[in-house]
Every structure is written in C-alpha cells, then in structure tokens.
Amino acid sequence: MERFRHPEVDRYIQEGDERSRIIMCMLRRMLFECDPELRECYEYGMPVYRKGRPLMAMWRSSDHVNLGFIGGAGLLDEHGMMEGRAGEHRHVKLFSPRDLARDLLELIELSVNSADPDDR
Numbered sequence: 001m002e003r004f005r006h007p008e009v010d011r012y013i014q015e016g017d018e019r020s021r022i023i024m025c026m027l028r029r030m031l032f033e034c035d036p037e038l039r040e041c042y043e044y045g046m047p048v049y050r051k052g053r054p055l056m057a058m059w060r061s062s063d064h065v066n067l068g069f070i071g072g073a074g075l076l077d078e079h080g081m082m083e084g085r086a087g088e089h090r091h092v093k094l095f096s097p098r099d100l101a102r103d104l105l106e107l108i109e110l111s112v113n114s115a116d117p118d119d120r
Contacts, residue, residue, distance in 0.1 A: 004038070004039065004040050005040065013028070023100070024058060027065065030108065031049055031108060034109055035112040044057070046058065051115040053115065055111045056068060057070065061093075064093045064095045065094045067108075068090070069089065069111050071088050071111075072090030072091070073090055074088070074114070075111060077107065078103075079106075081107060082107070
C-alpha cells in the first residue's frame with residue numbers, strides 16, 4: 001500500500017478525532033486490499049479513489065465518516081446501506097469500525113468492478 005499513499009490524505013486523516021482516524025485508516029486499508037490498482041488522490045478537499053475515473057471518496061462528518069460512491073445510484077445495494085436519493089451519487093455512514101463489515105466490502109467490490117477498462 002505504501003506506494004499508493006497520498007501525503008495530503010495522510011494529513012487529512014490525522015486532522016480528525018481518534019474515532020474518525022481509526023475508521024478512515026481501516027477503510028483505506030480495505031479499499032487497497034480490495035483492489036491494489038486503486039489510485040488514491042486528494043481532490044475536492046477529501047480523499048478520492050480512482051481506477052481511471054473517480055469511484056469513491058471518503059470524508060469526515062461531526063459524528064461519522066462517509067464513504068461516497070460516485071455513480072452509486074447504479075450499484076445494487078442488497079443490504080440497504082447506501083443513503084442519498086438525489087442524482088447519481090450515494091454514500092454509506094460509518095459510525096464505528098464495526099461498520100466496516102462484509103456488506104460494505106461487497107459495495108466496494110461492485111464499485112471497483114464497475115470501472116470501465118477503457119477509463120484506466
């Protein structure tokens with residue numbers, strides 16, 4: 001994972017409280033374990049994960065961390081985890097490390113697999 005770490009993302013994570021730092025570090029590891037080809041960027045003031053095009057972003061809120069799925073409206077959310085109904089984007093709220101479960105991994109895999117090979 002080291003070669004993919006973006007220094008601005010490191011800074012962003014460290015600026016959060018302890019709970020959000022733990023969640024974001026675990027989520028970051030989960031993303032790279034799901035697909036080592038993901039590219040981590042710092043765009044729009046938050047960590048963004050690309051595989052050619054932007055697929056996901058994570059950001060802090062006052063009491064949780066969000067994992068946003070760019071184009072998430074087109075993903076099959078069998079467990080009803082995603083929130084948001086306007087436009088194409090959806091997000092999942094992560095309140096504790098326990099929220100980083102298999103159901104979330106399934107959504108991440110769907111998002112990564114939705115990347116068009118021509119976009120890479």
